[in-house]
Amino acid sequence: MSENILIAIAWPYANAEIHVGNITGSHLPGDIVARYHRLKGNKVLMVSGTDSHGTPVTIAADEVGVPVEEVYKKYHETFLEVFEGYGITYDLFTSTHTENHFNVAQSIFLALKENGFIFPKTSKQWYSASANKFLPDRYVEGTCYICQYESARSDQCDNCGNVLEPEKLINPRANTGDGALELRETEHFYLDLSKLEPDVSNFLRQRSKHMREPVLGESLGKIEAEGLKSRPITRDLDWGIPVPVEGWEGKCLYVWFEAVIGYLSAAIEWSRLGAEPEAWRAWWVNSDARQFYFIGKDNIFFHASLWPAELMGAGSEFLKIFDGGDQALNVPYDVPANQFMNLEGQKISGSRNWAVWGRDALTRYDPDALRYYLTVNMPELKDSDWDWAEFVARNNNELVANWGNLANRVLSFCYKQWDGHIPDLDEKTLRPTDLKLLSTIEAGFESVGSLYDSVKLRAALSECLKLATSVNQYLDTNAPWKQVKEDKVEAGKTIYTALKAIDSLKVLFAPILPFTSEQLNSFFGHKRPLFGESYTEEISDSLGTHKGLRYRGAESAHWKPSELEPGAVLNQPAPLFKKLEESVIEEERARLGN
Numbered sequence: 260m261s262e263n264i265l266i267a268i269a270w271p272y273a274n275a276e277i278h279v280g281n282i283t284g285s286h287l288p289g290d291i292v293a294r295y296h297r298l299k300g301n302k303v304l305m306v307s308g309t310d311s312h313g314t315p316v317t318i319a320a321d322e323v324g325v326p327v328e329e330v331y332k333k334y335h336e337t338f339l340e341v342f343e344g345y346g347i348t349y350d351l352f353t354s355t356h357t358e359n360h361f362n363v364a365q366s367i368f369l370a371l372k373e374n375g376f377i378f379p380k381t382s383k384q385w386y387s388a389s390a391n392k393f394l395p396d397r398y399v400e401g402t403c404y405i406c407q408y409e410s411a412r413s414d415q416c417d418n419c420g421n422v423l424e425p426e427k428l429i430n431p432r433a434n435t436g437d438g439a440l441e442l443r444e445t446e447h448f449y450l451d452l453s454k455l456e457p458d459v460s461n462f463l464r465q466r467s468k469h470m471r472e473p474v475l476g477e478s479l480g481k482i483e484a485e486g487l488k489s490r491p492i493t494r495d496l497d498w499g500i501p502v503p504v505e506g507w508e509g510k511c512l513y514v515w516f517e518a519v520i521g522y523l524s525a526a527i528e529w530s531r532l533g534a535e536p537e538a539w540r541a542w543w544v545n546s547d548a549r550q551f552y553f554i555g556k557d558n559i560f561f562h563a564s565l566w567p568a569e570l571m572g573a574g575s576e577f578l579k580i581f582d583g584g585d586q587a588l589n590v591p592y593d594v595p596a597n598q599f600m601n602l603e604g605q606k607i608s609g610s611r612n613w614a615v616w617g618r619d620a621l622t623r624y625d626p627d628a629l630r631y632y633l634t635v636n637m638p639e640l641k642d643s644d645w646d647w648a649e650f651v652a653r654n655n656n657e658l659v660a661n662w663g664n665l666a667n668r669v670l671s672f673c674y675k676q677w678d679g680h681i682p683d684l685d686e687k688t689l690r691p692t693d694l695k696l697l698s699t700i701e702a703g704f705e706s707v708g709s710l711y712d713s714v715k716l717r718a719a720l721s722e723c724l725k726l727a728t729s730v731n732q733y734l735d736t737n738a739p740w741k742q743v744k745e746d747k748v749e750a751g752k753t754i755y756t757a758l759k760a761i762d763s764l765k766v767l768f769a770p771i772l773p774f775t776s777e778q779l780n781s782f783f784g785h786k787r788p789l790f791g792e793s794y795t796e797e798i799s800d801s802l803g804t805h806k807g808l809r810y811r812g813a814e815s816a817h818w819k820p821s822e823l824e825p826g827a828v829l830n831q832p833a834p835l836f837k838k839l840e841e842s843v844i845e846e847e848r849a850r851l852g853n
Contacts, residue, residue: 263541263548266293266305267522267591269558270355273309273331274319277341278614279645280600280607281555283633288597288716289553290347291634294770294790295711300816304542306525308353309335312499313514314397321435327498331356332805339808341617343793345626346773351529352808355500355521358800359531363524364517365503366581368448368492370573372504373580376454381446382491383426385413389438393445393495402429415557420477422490422560445495448502450516452487455568459487462567462590469713470563473556473640474596478563487564492516519566522552523588532798532807542589544578549592551714556598563594595714598638602645603851613852615645627772628836631658634720634771647847651839662727662768663775663836669734669757670782670832676743681758682751683826693756696733700726700760701820707767708818716771723767730760755825758783762821765789769817775835782832783823787815 268289271281286307293305310316311331320327335354342352354360371377385399386392396414403411404427408418413425431440452459463470463479492513493502499511523543530539542548552562567590578584601607607614620629632650635657636643673681689697703726710719734757743750762783769776769789780789791812798807 261299262296262301263545264293264296264301264303265522265526265542265548265550266290266296266303267550267552268305268307268349269554270308270310270518270521271334271338272313272315273311273334273338274313274315275334275609276337277617278607278609279617279620279629279633280602280614282341282345282347282617283600283637283643284555284597285553286342286347287345287630287633288595288637288714289551290345291716291770292551292553292711292714293348294773295708295818297790297812298766298769298816298818299708300818302541303350303812304526304529304539305348305350305810306352306522306529307349308351308355308521308525309338310514310518310521311335311354311356312511312517314395314496317395317496317498318397318435328356328803336806337618339795339806341621342808343795344621345617345630346793348790348793348810349808350810351525351532353521353525353528353798354805354807355518355524356802357524357528357798357805358802359528360517360521360524361500361802363527363581364500364512364520367520367523367569367573367577368512368516369503369580370576371450371569372448373576374572374574376451376572377448377492378451378489379446380449380489380491381444383442384445384495385425385428385431385433385440386443386445387433387438387440390433390435393443394433394435394440395494395496396425398433398435399425399428399431399440400434401431404429417557420557447491447493447510448504448507449489450492450565450568450572451489452565452568453489455572456482456487458571459564459568462571463563466591466593469593471595471640473598474559474563474594477556477559477596478594481560482564487568490565515561515565516569519561519569522566528798532796532809544584544586544588546589548589550589552591552594552596554594554596556596559594559596562591562596567591593714595639598640598642600633600636600638600643600645603647603848604644611852615847625774625837627775628654628658630771630773631720634716637717639715639717647844651841651843654836655838657724659836659838661724661731662764663834665727665731665734666761666765666779667832667834669754669761670829672740673754673758674829674832676747677751677754679829679831681823681825681827681829682755684748684751684755686825689752689756692733692737693752696729696756697759697820699729700763703763703767704818704820711770720771723764723771726760726767727764730757730764733757733760755823759821759823762823766817766819778833778835782830784828784830787817788813789817 269285399413403416406419526539737753739753
């Protein structure tokens with residue numbers, strides 16, 4: 260029986276291009292898990308979009324002196340290009356600047372307010388007299404009062420990861436040069452997280468058996484140590500979602516309060532763009548559905564504590580306000596947050612051009628080569644490091660020499676020796692060693708599938724490589740290249756067995772290496788593609804027009820051992836991967852920091 264699987268991926272700020280740390284941090288792992296569940300025949304909905312309202316976006320607009328909407332749309336379109344290039348198959352990648360998202364976010368706010376979890380409070384915020392305005396969190400930097408990091412933002416410290424109280428920031432300064440700052444009183448709505456703390460704690464304990472230790476440490480561990488405190492969820496801003504309360508003009512919903520609501524609003528938007536406007540409910544009010552949230556470690560609080568609090572606090576009141584329904588919404592099943600990927604031993608920095616940019620890398624390397632390294636080096640439990648020497652070595656010694664060479668040499672040999680056909684034989688004549696190999700590969704559908712399902716993607720890839728190695732060892736033992744000269748029938752059994760193993764391995768590798776797996780699928784002459792295709796679509800509403808990335812899915816489940824038929828026709832094979840020259844290492848390192 261198929262499952263409903265929601266894949267929710269972190270919304271990138273529209274203030275910078277996507278780099279490899281962003282890709283391996285959330286977008287790629289989300290896509291791998293989505294592709295696995297599609298191959299299983301599950302009903303997958305994968306959503307995200309451009310975070311258009313964060314202060315990083317307004318800062319980027321201020322720096323170049325253009326309207327915020329122009330900046331957000333510029334980066335939004337580069338995101339679409341990156342995701343299409345890397346094969347990140349969003350059912351909908353949209354934007355927070357849509358009429359639909361405004362309505363959904365405001366309805367969540369009103370539901371929380373109606374249920375008594377939101378209250379107004381006067382507090383002190385940093386104010387620039389020269390600019391005559393309160394400055395949003397990211398406009399203010401200073402020294403963290405917890406770890407003494409000197410470049411902390413007023414709402415969060417990137418060094419120690421703690422959420423900060425702006426008024427406690429030491430030596431605050433406006434990073435926009437808006438003169439001296441002073442604390443002034445302003446009124447905002449607060450989310451009463453202390454009331455919701457028991458529910459959030461219980462939710463996390465229920466998930467503790469499968470959530471990652473770093474996630475539990477940053478959520479349940481901090482709740483047990485410090486408790487949940489009320490947080491302001493509005494800001495003095497003119498770009499964002501207006502507070503839906505009379506008399507609160509000139510204030511907007513805090514970006515982190517409304518951005519996480521985007522997972523829900525994107526599902527609703529996707530549903531309404533299709534033929535079934537209520538289809539989103541299968542992932543949001545169906546208690547059997549599972550929701551996975553793919554994020555970086557700096558956003559754990561917002562997804563493992565704040566978002567569940569919003570959902571539980573809104574309860575069934577949200578649907579009463581939104582469309583007259585009476586059901587509560589699902590809470591996350593898992594939040595498999597990744598740690599950070601560094602670069603050549605240093606933290607990735609866009610301002611210093613110390614980054615491997617997503618679009619740029621695609622001009623020199625194939626997407627599956629990049630996806631492979633980003634998976635084998637994925638920072639699942641601790642920070643990892645992109646190293647150009649390692650990238651070349653792993654590409655050449657693992658991807659090309661193990662898996663790529665296996666597939667190419669067997670297919671090419673068969674295509675030549677058996678005139679473009681799979682050896683025609685009676686499967687009952689296969690030898691014990693043949694059957695043992697096929698049984699080993701078949702077991703991979705359970706072992707590798709379990710690792711994909713539990714979001715242990717590095718382990719899944721490692722298991723796939725081990726299985727490919729077992730086929731290489733089988734070929735070394737049987738040596739069909741020599742065998743064919745002495746006994747073509749016996750050589751045919753060896754090649755047929757290897758082909759069936761490769762045809763199965765193609766599926767096991769497919770979530771990580773979709774482009775080359777699809778190529779292999781065509782070499783074998785299969786008519787049904789493994790996956791569907793992505794496309795862009797113009798989406799219009801009262802706020803304007805933006806492009807959305809959509810996915811049109813394949814109809815058949817493929818997560819099963821090969822059903823290759825003896826005597827079937829093959830298509831002309833070709834190498835799947837390219838060997839890289841050692842000179843690439845220094846060429847790429849020379850690009851950094853320039």
